Every structure is written in structure tokens, then in C-alpha cells.
Amino acid sequence: MGKIADLRQSDVAGRVTPPGGTDALFWGSLFHGLDRDGSFLQLQVRQMIVSAIEDGRLPLGARMPSSRDLAAVLKVSRNTIVIAYEQLVDQNFLVARERSGYFVAGLPRHIGATTHEPSPAVRDDDRWASRFALRPTAYRNIVKPLDWQAYPYPFIFGQFDPSLFPTNDWRESARAALSVPEINNWARDMIDGDDPALIEQLQLQVLPRRGIRARSDEIMITIGAQHALYLIAKLFIGPTTRIGVEEPGYPDARNIFGLLTPNVVPLRIDGEGLMPDADFESCALAYVTASHQCPTAVVMPLARRHALLQAARSCGVILIEDDYDGELIPEEGELPPLMSLDRGSNVLYVGSLSKALAPGLRLGYVVAPAPVIRELRALRRLMLRHPPLNNQRVAALFIGLGHYRSHLARVGDVLLERARILDGLLPRYLRHCTWSRGAGSTHYWLSCRPGTDTVKLAELARAEGVVIEPGDVFSMNESASRHCFRLGFSSIRTERIEAGIERLGKVIARVA
Template identity: 90%
Template sequence: MQSDADGRLTPGGGTDALFWGSLFRDLDREGSFLQLQIRQIIVSAIENGRLPLGARMPSSRDLAAVLKVSRNTIVIAYEQLIDQNFLIARERTGYFVAGLPKHIGAAAREPGGATRDDGRWTSRFAHRPSTYRNIVKPLDWQAHPYPFIFGQFDPGLFPTNDWRESARAALSVPEINNWARDLIDGDDPALIEQLQLQVLPRRGIRARSDEIMITIGAQHALYLIAKLFITPTTRIGVEEPGYPDARNIFGLLTPNVVPLRVDSGGLVLGDEFENCSLVHVTASHQCPTAVVMPLARRHALLQAAQSHGIILIEDDYDGELMPEEGELPPLMSLDRGSSVLYVGSLSKALAPGLRLGYVVAPAPVIRELRALRRLMLRHPPLNNQRVAALFIGLGHYRSHLARVGSVLLERARILDRLLPQHLPHCTWSRGAGSTHYWVSCRPGTDTVKLAELARAQGVVIEPGDVFSIDEGSARHCFRLGFSSIRTERIEAGVERLGKVITQTG
């Protein structure tokens, strides 16, 4: 990289071109918003010190030539960076880095303090959540051709144009005035209204506005409920096998996390159940076995909960995504004794990164949950809430569910046909409306190792050991989701998976 007499970077040399090419190596020229990408890369380089104070930038013509983009794209990016005081323009000289205050730049470049005593910190932690067993999905799952994982974003099914229209509408001046306020412990009334009118009725649930609260995903809802109700002496029941993050959340607050047996009809009632104060239950699609709790057992569960004063935390994590004959109404819609706290999510239907969930509960519970949520984060971002409200109110949510439901049902039918052919020595369960299968291999199979071997063949599955308190009891099982894999890739993926299972015995 060439320098002038003042040590500033100058364009034009071969090594200079190499530097700028390296700096912009992650630029996606096929992607959208090129000038936004260019601005982000320059700002990041200034903040991390690669472009120091006073560094001379290439001319717009030179940088456009190096990056093989339009000169206008570079001009617009430079003008925006000048407006933001990252660059300055000097007449007949060029563009230069305005830089950051020296103390800020120095602090940003320091990786840590004078010493890093990890042992000192470890001894002072009240809890070690990083040591808990969690569901782990490879971060690069989209790079694998056959991702049979549950609950992840499928770009081909996301309603991009409809969501963009809703987002644009939320950025009008009147809408900004609505969501830019701080509501303290409140939520966007428009989203609450749309949940009342269009989302909850699809699940047979009627609720007043003071019986609904928005959360940052369903897991946030579970944490708030646990924090409100659980003390160190509380006995809380969890399904075994069951959702590991719910088990971990409850375990933070009490040692009395009680495993409750699951069979082909879901949660089994009995003495252990009756001795609990709260019970977490996935009645619609048991996590992870995907079985549906029969209607008679749902009524029996509600009756037992009312008789013994048990609070049921109904986690309807997979509700309404794939309407299918045989689906049953959630417990909340059948509850006449105010025993159920209902947790739902918009994220599963749209995209996990949206992080919008909700709780439906009696008004006194919602009032306390709001006060507790205020202590944590006040309320979820109102701009996201308003976009979701507009998306639902414009009819996009209903049409999106119809489209997604049709695609997912087709995938389920393909898997129903293929699994007996390619996994003949396995058994599986999937209740109506569920978007995953719970597959059991031969006893002694280690699905953790199986998952590693399958990933080497481009197939991603989820080992079952993490779902059980006893790691060994579900180690021969795995979860096979189909919401994230493209329909045309299912057959080849199942065939490859079957060969891996056969080879591992």
C-alpha cells in the first residue's frame, strides 16, 4: 500500500489495489443495497483501526474500478459517510478518514483488560448457564443441502414482498409517531388487537386486551412465567423427554424439577403430576415426540389441574403452522377453571429471528408479568410490533399460513412415503399438524455420532439425547424436521440418511 509524505494511504499502486480488494472481500456484488454494504465495510474498518485517522481514500473512480461497481454507487456511499462525519472531502485533494476520537479507537482495539482471570470470575457466578445441555443447531445449516432441522427460517417460504410492504407502511410519519414512544410496560395496541381478531381465534381462544402480553419470543415468555411463580421450594413438572430450555429455565430457580412420563398420548397423569405446583406441557405436539394429546386426556388434565390447584403452562410452540385433519384445540380453549397460562409465537410462522411471542393469561397474571418485564426490558421493540400488526391486519398473515401449510403438508406426505423405504429399521411418530418426526433407531444407536456422520454427507438432523434428563434414554432417537428443507431435496436427503443409518448398524 502506497503512502504520501504524511504517511497517508494513496490510491493507484498495485499493492494499494490489493489492500482495497482485501478490505472489500466480503462485498456481495450480486446482493442488494451495494452502497449500504460499502458504507458498512468502511465504517467497520475505521472503527477497528484498519483505516486510521487521516487515511486517504481512493477516488470514487478508482474504488469503483477495483470493486467493479458503478461509480455512482461509490459517490453516494462517500457522500453519506461525509454527512455522518466518518469521511471528510478536501477540495482538489480527495477524501480522507475523519476517524474516531483517539481514546475510543484505542479502547476498541484493546481485546481485554490488563489481565483476564477467568477462574476469578467463575468462582463468583451464582449459576453456570453455559454448562447446561441445550439444543444445538449448526450455525451454517443453510450451507448443507439437506437440513432436516426444526423451527428454522426457510427463505423460500418467507413472505418477502408482503413483509416489505408492512415494514414500509410502519415507516410512514404517522406510524413512526405511534411506535417511537416509550410505552413503559405496554404493548402496541394494534398488535394486541390483531392477536384478538385474527390469531388467537384460529386456535379457539378468546381473550381481552388485558389478558395478552407480547414477549421477545416464546422462550422469553417461559422465563417471565417461571420468574413470577417459581421459588426454591416449588415443584414444577416437565415432560420427559421434553423441551430442554424450559427445563433449564426452571432449573435456574428451583432444584425441584420433576420429570413426568410421556406416552403415545403425551403427558401421563399420576401422583408425580398431582404433587406439582406448576407443569409445563406441550399438548398440541409434544416436544420432542410430536404426538398429539387426545381430547379425553386434555379434559382429564384440566380437571386434575383444577382439583389440585396446579398451574399449567401450555407451550403451543408449533400451533397452526400446518393445519391438518385430526388437530385438536389447545388446552386454553377448553379451560373453564383458569388453570392455563398460554404461550404462543409468531416467530415459528414467519422467521425465528423475528422474536415475537405472547402470553395469554388471567388479567392479574398479565399485570404482574408486565411489571416484571418492565424490570427486564420495558417492552419488546414497538417498531417490530407495528410491522407485525400491519402484516396481520393487511391479510398477509392469513394468506401466508395457507401457503406455508400447503407446502409443509406436501413435505409431510413425501416423508410419510419415503421413511418406510429408507429407514426400515426405525420407528417414528408425528401427530397431526406437527412439522417434525421423532425417529427411534435400534437400541444402542448413538445418534450424536450418527448426526456427525450424516452431516459429512450434507444431511443435518438433531440428536435426541438433549431432550431427556437422562441422557442415555433418548440417545438412540433424533428429531427430523422438514420446515427448513426444500421440497425437491427431501427424497435425496432421506436416501442419504438411510444409507448412513445402515452403515452405522
């Protein structure tokens, strides 16, 4: 095609247009990528025209094809194009001239010259490296394919199955949040506050499910549970603070703490979870996943929970409880979180709405004594003031309308069915492995034969369309759990589980 500038021709008024205004090849290329089977075709057309105007492919004065002609070229309804054109006229991207058609309207000139020169061949990483106060990229993190949904068998944790998302209920809540009175509620700046409606719904419907009662001044909203962990760490951890983390444990928590102190202490776990031993008692803080230990999925028994709380009280250890996976599956054996048992105000509780709905929503919360929440709010204000209030109000309406409770019931039934299926399939297809999954957990922790490299195993499995999570990243000593991997089942369709496990079993048989 060549550059668009080479294709322009002038009309009698001196305006520029693409050739003939209806050149099928030109307009077909301009709308390349239009998803005719997707939803909101009119929005797609508008977005593509706006992008073409902004980047200069449709210059000032260019004549647009008639709605009939463009509809024919794109093989869409003429009404779709008419609505798109009219909206773009209202937005001043196009102008309509009687008996002449639609033309690209004027836009403000860009300040400064726009260049598309390639980046220098030699990167200046070394120059910047000397300026960094921190190097977060040096830490080992959980790595998942960004395109995991393109794989037929995604056994990954912490993602969602789009077929289970409550689309209609969420839309109803979002529409309600866009009424004029609601906009007046969430469009203002709350400084360091949160939507009182969401705080109230957490108090009424979410926290009581976990046995927790809290006042409004003991709750704060965060942008996901990880944001909560970072704020807590920043508030409590100094350069010499000793903080204990489960070994193996959640790498992102370990990395957050490691940014602030070198004294990150690995704490032993056994078949009952975190052990309240001498190493635990020597810490100022300890991070714990009692409901489902990350990554082994072990459920901490009630007696161990009481022993841990007693040791924390006696030694002055603050417990950071991450209840990341606490209420998704209604299964016998679920126990109350540490905070609901705590009588000494030693527990800082971190929860998430994102895990139950979709991780992209980024909605978490902290429950802690009022003085702690007060300081966390002041710290959060310096970082981002508060999470978006429109999202908070949608979530509040979603919970208040009863959708959250019904969604949990539906998702819980589906996930429990998947767990039962996997309970039967693992002994059949993964005979070379052992595994654990506590009641209510949405993942399994599997151990292969010693010497198995699950990083390599994961690569081979992806080639077969199966995605798993290697276990090396969960241990401070990566070789300690390199023969293990995590198998989640919240993101894979139920009907695909057996075929995926069968394929995984064949790959493991080749390398184990």
C-alpha cells in the first residue's frame, strides 16, 4: 500500500482524501483487525477511526466513505456505521457537510516533533543500574504465561474461568453505579477514605462469613491483597526488623519483605502448617497462610491455630494473616481464620474480593486494630490516596444486591466438582507423584520424584497445551522444591480437566 500520504488526492476545496474516498483496499487495511463476530461493532469502528485520526493516517480534511459504502467494504450493518459517524461528529472528530459527506475535523497540534526513530542499538542499562536504590527485578517471582487463556489446559492458580464470571449481575451493579446520585457519591475525592457503602457490606456480608466482626475504623480497602501486604510491610518493617515467612511460602510476600530488611527468616512448616518454634518466637512479625498454606494447601488444625496465637501473644509476634483462598469452596474441614480466634489484637488480616470474582478487579482489604488502620490510611494517601471509588461502589452494590452470596454458592459448587474429579484422576494419571490439598483449597501441591526439574517439566507441558506452576520459586533455596509444582483448577473448564491431566501424566512419565 505504501504510505497514506502517497495515496492522497485533492478535491476542489483543497482538502485531502484517500483515493476516491471509497477505495476498498485502503479502507480494508485501515480497519484491519475488526472483529465482526465480537460485540460492540460500532465501538470498534469508532475506536479505529479515532486512532487513525490521532496518528495521522486520516489527515485533516480527509473525506470518509459514505455509510453505505463503508458498511459494504467492512461487511457490517449500515446502521452500525451511521451510529459511529454521528457519535464522532458529536465528539468533533468528524464534521458532516450537507450533500458532501463526512470529513475529518481539526485537532489540536501536538507540541513538539513526533519521531518514530528506532531506539539506540546499545542500551544504557548499566548507567541506570548505578542510580537504582532497589532492584526488584533481581527477585524471583511466580511467572505465568500472559496468554494463558490461549492454552487448552491452564492448571494455574489465582486466575478465573470466564464462564463463571457473573456478567449480568456485575453489569446490573455497574449500571446502578452510573446513576446521577451514585456518580455524585463516588466522583469526589475521599482523601484517605473509602466508600462507606463497601465498608458496610464487608461488615454485613463478607467478614461474618469468616467469623470476623470489625468496626468501620478497623477496615481499609486496598488495590488487591498484595497492595495490602506492601502497605503493612512499609508500616512495620525497618532495616533490622526480623520477619518470618513460611518455607516454602508465597514468593511475592517474601520479596516485599526482602525489599525492606535483610532479616527475612524462613519458618518451618509441617503437615499442620506453620510451626510456633524458636525461630518463630524470635521474629517481630510473621507472615502466615493458615486457611490454606501457600503453596502446600495444608489446612492448619484448630489446636495449631491456638498454639500459634498463644506463642504470638507470649513473644510479641505480630501475625500477618493472608486469607487468600478462604471461602471459595464449601467443603467440610474449613476452619475459622486466626483473626476470628485472636483475643490479643496480634493479627493483621488481609482479604481479597478479587479471588472470588476476577483478579483484574484488584479489590482487597485489611482488617486490623483502629490505630493500625489509621496509620495505613495515612501511608496509602501518600501512595495513591484511595482505590478508585467507582469500582468500590460497583462492588458494594454487587454485594448489597445479593449477587456476591449467590455467586460464591455457584462457584463453590463448580470448584468442588472439579476437586472431586481431580481426586479421582490424579491417582490414575499421575502415579509418579504425591500431592496434598486441604479442604476448601483451589489448588494441589504435587511432588515428583527427587531430581525432577519441574521448570523443564513445565516447558514440556506447555508444548502439549498444559500450563502448570513450577515449585522452585516458592522456596528461599530454590532447589528445595524444584521437584514440586502447583496445580490450580479455578481457571480450567471442567470438561477439559481429564484430557489435560492425561497429557500432563504422559509428560511426567517421560521426565520423572
